[in-house]
Amino acid sequence: EAGVAQSPRYKIIEKRQSVAFWCNPISGHATLYWYQQILGQGPKLLIQFQNNGVVDDSQLPKDRFSAERLKGVDSTLKIQPAKLEDSAVYLCASSLVGRAQFFGPGTRLTVL
């Protein structure tokens, strides 16, 4: 069974630029999550989708971050404009409803 796919694996941008990350969840998983993991910390949930609807985006900085899951499968997370403090690993996870989450390898973002 294929796992959660993410791309790109690494991205380096300058502050005030825009960036987008892509996630393809495990087939059949209705729930999709985006996390931000700053070096030395545990992952922090940014947004949770169930199918194409948002369940929780309370920790998403909505002035600069946006996410969508238009067809209830793939998802995109965007940052516009990026700040230095956005440097982190962005993790995508998916699950069946109410079950264990399975994580992708993450995208390491460096903002210069």
Next chain:
Amino acid sequence: DAKTTQPTSMDCAEGRAANLPCNHSTISGNEYVYWYRQIHSQGPQYIIHGLKNNETNEMASLIITEDRKSSTLILPHATLRDTAVYYCIVRVTNTGNQFYFGTGTSLTVIP
């Protein structure tokens, strides 16, 4: 906010059992305890989860106290590849099954 507390770091000799403790004193009756681990530069990997009863799978055993306020993850025969950060998480059910990660326990398996 994380609902769990774990020691910051632990060491374990290779081949011995690694026992990783976790406190979750405010856990609610229908909230599950999950354990994940994260090896450097990889995404977190699911290990095991439980509600009330002890659980065992091919990777580990999970012991949950009767009052459910704490649990222990047991890796029966630690290997060097078990060196990782281990996260104990309570899955919050009343708002959509979110996970709130703490900072975890950094386990180092020593040869």
